[in-house]
Amino acid sequence: MEVFFEIHQDIPKESPGGDEYTRQAFQMLPQLYQPNILDIGCGPGAQTLELARLTDGHITAIDTHQPFLDRLQSQAIELDFLNQITCLNQSMFDLSFPEATFDLLWAEGSMYIIGLEQGLKQWHSLIKPGGYLVVSELVWLQSQPPKTIQTFWQENYPEMRTLEEVLILIPSCGYELIGHFTLPAKAWWNYYLPLQANINYLCEKYNNNSEILAIIKNEQLEIEMYREYHDWYGYEFFALQKSFSG
Ligand SMILES: C[S@@+](CC[C@H](N)C(=O)[O-])C[C@H]1O[C@@H](n2cnc3c(N)ncnc32)[C@H](O)[C@@H]1O
Structure with a gap:
């Protein structure tokens, strides 16, 4: 786990995306007045800060990795967002808020x-x-993706669905779809390029440690897979509304 967080240390974003895509996703929603927002698994908090720029609401940002929360907290202080952002070390499996707390x-x-x-x-x-x-x-x-990429994601994210399957799942869980879009390659490289720099550095640092190198190589493999097979899969943003009936 320590190596994992070392690989992911000090990168601006921990998933494909970027401020412009956070904005694009937010703009799928109707206008919200002083919304109460919960940012779940906020990581280093790039999207939390962008949400603070986009709204006059309050954002509670939760994560279980304290260094991410500390980093977000200091950025919130630096950018004068402390009245809008609260950082909490809390698990997404066990959220301790009363029913109907959040607008978003x-x-x-x-x-x-x-x-x-x-x-x-x-x-x-x-x-x-x-x-x-x-x-x-x-x-x-x-x-029907090629076997290599199918096996890779089967091992790394066995629950991965097709876009059509997600669109069917949404109403069955009590939501209506407002809109969705696929992140472009630029959003992936926003994530992978800083990750690649960390990988290069850590390969040198641990060049005598085969156990750690194996973990690093799996992260490298994910990037290679994207380079080769990016047409077959993607990151999709979905904006949903809680059904009034559900
Ligand atoms: C792939 S990262 C995404 C982070 C951020 N949303 C972003 O896009 O940059 C997933 C985040 O979930 C956090 N996480 C892992 N397990 C968690 C849990 N049980 N509860 C809350 N957050 C968790 C990780 O620490 C990490 O910051």
Whole structure:
């Protein structure tokens, strides 16, 4: 785990994306007045800060990795967002907020940890009636992908669905789809290029440690897979509204 966090240390974003895509996703929603927002699995918090720029609301940012929360907290102080952002060390599996607390749940590149279906169902009650959930999720964009990439994601994210399967799942979990879009390659490289720099550095640092090198190589493999097979899968942003009936 320590090596994992060393590989992921000090990179601006922990999933494919970027401020412009956080904005694009937010703009799928109708105008919200002083929304109460929960940013789940906030990581280093690039999207938290962008949400603070986009709204006059309050954002509670939760994560279980304290260094990410510390980093976000200092940026919130530096950028004068402390009145808008609260950082909390809390697990997405066990969110301790009363029912109907939030106007908007935001899960950028993080819902896969609890699982898409479980997250949609378990977090549903936290949203106010008619409130919103925005999630970005890894999906297959084409059917029958080559065996190599199918096996890679089967091993790394066995629950990965096709885009069509996600679109079917959404209403069955009590939400209506407002809109969705696929992140372009630029969003992936926003994530992978800083990660690649860390990988290069750590390969040299640990060149005598085969156990650590094996972990680093798996991260490298994910980047190689994207380079080769990016047409087959993607990160999809979905904007959902909690169904009034559900
Ligand atoms: C792929 S990163 C995405 C981070 C951020 N949303 C972004 O897009 O940059 C997933 C985040 O979920 C956090 N995480 C892992 N397990 C968690 C849990 N049980 N509860 C809350 N956050 C968790 C990790 O520490 C990490 O910051």
